[in-house]
Amino acid sequence: xxxxxxxxxxxxxxxxEKVFLECVQDMDHENMFWYRQDPGLGLRLIYFSYxxxxxxxxxxxxxxxxxxxxxxxxSLILESASTNQTSMYLCASNSSPGTVKSYEQxxxxxxxxTVT
Amino acid sequence: xxxxxxxTEMTATEGAIVQINCTYQTSGFNGLFWYQQHAGEAPTFLxxxxxxxxEEKGRFSSFLSRxxxxxxxxxxxxxxxxxxxxxxxxxxxxxxxxxxxxxGTRLSVIA
Numbered sequence: 642x643x644x645x646x647x648x649x650x651x652x653x654x655x656x657x658e659k660v661f662l663e664c665v666q667d668m669d670h671e672n673m674f675w676y677r678q679d680p681g682l683g684l685r686l687i688y689f690s691y692x693x694x695x696x697x698x699x700x701x702x703x704x705x706x707x708x709x710x711x712x713x714x715x716s717l718i719l720e721s722a723s724t725n726q727t728s729m730y731l732c733a734s735n736s737s738p739g740t741v742k743s744y745e746q747x748x749x750x751x752x753x754x755t756v757t
Numbered sequence: 758x759x760x761x762x763x764x765t766e767m768t769a770t771e772g773a774i775v776q777i778n779c780t781y782q783t784s785g786f787n788g789l790f791w792y793q794q795h796a797g798e799a800p801t802f803l804x805x806x807x808x809x810x811x812e813e814k815g816r817f818s819s820f821l822s823r824x825x826x827x828x829x830x831x832x833x834x835x836x837x838x839x840x841x842x843x844x845x846x847x848x849x850x851x852x853x854x855x856x857x858x859x860x861g862t863r864l865s866v867i868a
Contacts, residue, residue: 674855683860699855731799746856748799
């Protein structure tokens with residue numbers, strides 16, 4: 642069974658704090674993604690990565706950065722948390738095109754972040 | 758831009774059939790996905806269509822018409838546990854491109 646895990650289910654941080662959200666997958670997937678999910682807005686892509694040390698901006702990268710030092714781990718960093726970053730954050734992974742079931746994207750359980 | 762539309766909410770009765778529609782306008786198309794997401798949980802993969810037609814998987818079926826930019830998810834013999842949000846997503850090309858998601862349809866199954 643593919644497993645995508647996230648470091649915390651719930652997190653409360655103060656405005657201005659630096660926040661790290663960690664995601665680990667155990668299926669040797671090349672591709673990893675960070676989304677945020679807000680009521681009425683759906684899933685929006687923040688950043689993604691196709692390989693170690695590679696990163697690409699998604700639709701809403703402002704205020705975020707990422708790090709991928711190892712294949713299995715993809716970290717989302719909020720450099721200076723703000724209240725408008727209160728959201729559900731979901732990590733996902735899949736394998737590269739051409740591999741078995743590369744179309745299936747697996748999600749982690751999510752981290753509900755509240756910034757006060 | 759990328760546009761994926763689906764109804765915001767639907768209600769259906771236990772044991773009935775419900776069809777959730779999705780229309781898309783994207784720059785490129787290489788597959789349409791349906792995900793199920795229960796409240797407070799991660800989305801889980803339901804189906805994938807890349808060619809026109811109907812894909813059946815137990816109580817769930819998904820249909821695609823590429824010429825119309827249209828898909829639907831059909832749920833038969835509805836059960837209370839089917840109450841969830843259903844997300845439509847499109848992959849725009851065959852390379853390493855992320856999925857583009859619709860905003861989701863919240864389905865409530867009532868007795």
